Amino acid sequence: MAHVITQPCCNDASCISVCPVNCIHPTPDEPDFTSAEMLFIDPDTCIDCGACIDECPVEAIFPDDALDEGQERYLQINADYYTDHDVSGGLVAPRKKPPLPAGKELHVAIVGAGPAAFYAAEELVRHSAIRVDMFDRLPTPYGLVRAGVAPDHPSTKGVEKTFASTAAKRTFEYFLNVEVGKHLDHSDLTDHYGAVIYAHGASTDKHLGIDGEDLPGSIAATDFVAWYNGHPDYADRDFDLSAERAVVVGNGNVALDVARILLDSPEKLAKTDIADHALEKLRDSNISEVVLLGRRGVAQGAYTNAEFLAMGDLPGVDVIIDPDELVLDAASQAARDAGTLDSTIATKVRIAEEFAQREPTEGNKRVVFRFLVSPLALKGSDQGVETVRCARNEFVNDPDESADNPGDTPRPASSRAAIRPSGEEFDLPAGIVMRAIGYTGLPLEGVPFDGGRGVVPNAGGRVLEEPGGAPLEGVYVTGWIKRGATGGIGMNRLCGQETALAVIADFTEERLSDPVKSREEIPALIAERGAGRIDGAGWKKIDLAERTAGKPAGRRRIKIVSIEAMEDAANA
Structure with a gap:
């Protein structure tokens, strides 16, 4: 029996330090660690000792015979990693404390x-x-x-x-x-x-730099995330969720989080620690479709495979992908044809192709993944955003022709996934547009x-x-x-x-x-x-007050969302 790492993996590597047989990779000493989506257990090396289970802070590791139906998919994801990675290196030696100056603090x-x-x-x-x-x-x-x-x-x-x-x-x-x-x-x-x-x-969030970005209804996804998580700086914000379609620019994990919160059942969210003001607003939301715009292809999707896979598990929500948009850049396509495509990217493409084959269910909400699409402008009025003007992109073989290469800045010949506008443009009606293109x-x-x-x-x-x-x-x-x-x-x-x-x-x-x-x-x-x-004792009082408030409803906590109320709880 082997152990399997699943979706909640936080990559903190605490499990690696306790593994006696070096079966968890990538380790902090391996170059892949800094870019890894999650950690993976080699099924052929694992000895079923259970040390990693006890050490994992997010309860992401399970014996393979204890996986539920949804988690069983991670058997393949863990095994796939070792099709192009090995377990020969990366042992993490215990760190010795250096001698500090005697008698000094x-x-x-x-x-x-x-x-x-x-x-x-x-x-x-x-x-x-x-x-x-x-x-x-x-x-x-x-x-x-x-x-x-x-x-x-x-x-x-x-x-x-x-x-x-x-x-x-x-x-x-x-x-x-x-x-x-x-x-x-x-x-x-x-x-x-x-x-x-x-x-x-x-x-703070990054901006798109396009016309209409300052219209009402054009917001930073980071603001929306802080709002539904009860950050006190955003608790008084109000977001118009009366339209049927939301557009999210970007396709990283933040974009997927936003889409999931907009489309998931409020009754399900009511069992979480989502802020009460957000839960009330989501109960009245009319949004039934969220479109995610990725300017490059599926192989360059910034989300992790675990989060991408989980989007297909939302009850009452269809994942919509046009098979014609699952185009790979030349380097990725060549690697796939040769059987040498990176296993993480190969899994990402495989999941997308499986989603693209699903038949939608009448009456379901929808999350639509669009690839090779960039926003050009937002159009609307003082009342809010109404339309996103979009451009379809295409891959180019010459990186210097890429839309990512403004001016005369040379780009290395090895640059992959260079894109440029294809000349095709279209309008996408939307009542709210969120940019999820990163923090700065x-x-x-x-x-x-x-x-x-x-x-x-x-x-x-x-x-x-x-x-x-x-x-x-x-x-x-x-x-x-x-x-x-x-x-x-x-x-x-x-x-x-x-x-x-x-x-x-x-x-x-x-x-x-x-x-x-x-x-x-x-x-x-x-x-x-x-x-x-507020010192450690004060924080413990806030924590206790939130957890106590959540207990009758079966919630992890009910967050206090104002500074003044937090201060009162800390001083109680």
Whole structure:
């Protein structure tokens, strides 16, 4: 009997470290890890020890004889990975603690409380001589795990248990409801701490740059996600769901999350931790079709196979794909013909082809995947969006002819999936349009910023004065604000660990100056500046209040969605 990894996989690699036979791949030491959609167990190597099941924070691993009908598909997905990957390398050796300077303590401030911040903190508090204070402007921690993960994916939120374990360390303290840039500035942190790690994420959405993008009803998918997840900054937003069709530009996991929430049964969502205001609005929604626009082909779909596959399991929802749009770029087609197409891409294409063969059911809602289609403009009036003007794209063999290559910028000959408009255009009526094309970071006063990339310039987590410049002593960065808005939990764990190890190395090699002031002054300083700090005990009270409210309805929690109510709960 073998074990199988299924949809909730968060890629945090904790299962890899406990596997005695190196049967889980890719490992953090393998190049594929940074781009892997999920982890995979080799059925021929697994010895059925069960260690990975106990270690998995999101309950994604099962014995093959305990899979339900929907999970059985992951038997093939796990096995398919090993058609073009092997298990010969990637063993993860236990990390030894480096010797720290005798008789010295290091106080570290971490700005942000999302996954990368916690994985950096986890690495730091392994050492009793290092203390961590974690700051976040919200009264609640966990970043996008709380405010970004879809409410119908409760297993994925299981990583909160790992974060809570770190927060329980005696050398860790919360400074929630404290805003850096308002209650503290960069110089305050560097004055009071030996090291400062910025982990404040990529907090704003990217724009399409097309006419009509500012019309009412044209919104960022990130705003919609934050709204239905109960983020206090978005709880008062209102979205018009009176039309029958919504268009989502983009085909990553966020786009699929949005489509699923719009089309799923409100009765089913009522058992999740979705915000009550969103649930009420969705009950009255008229949306029966969501169209997802991907400017390239199916092989370049940005969603993971697990999320793509799950779209076909929504009760009362048909997945619609035109077989004629399942066109592969020349390189992918050649690899498929030769039997050398990457297994993950091959699975993506196979799932799409299976969906394309399904017969729609009369009366069902629809999620429509459109490939090789780009929006050109949004049309409507002051009342809202009415139409999306679209262009059909085509693959080109010469990358320099691609629409992705504005101006005279040369592109490497090896560039794949170059596209250009085919000349065919069409209108797609829609009452709401969401752009789901990614996040980008914003500058923080006093901290260097690379506006072109939307990140803090850095080398291995050490902040640089400017891109390519010298490192700033004692200032570090991790997460999306370090590398851009790519990668999920697993990548954030590697990223957080890399930055933490840079801090530890600099401390060990005595490259960090002692702060000129004591971190003990911070509570009084932020109180003087009007911060209503919420500490670990306060967060536990908020958490308990939400879970207690959800219990009678069989819900994981009912989220408190206003700052004031959170403060009241924390101080109760």
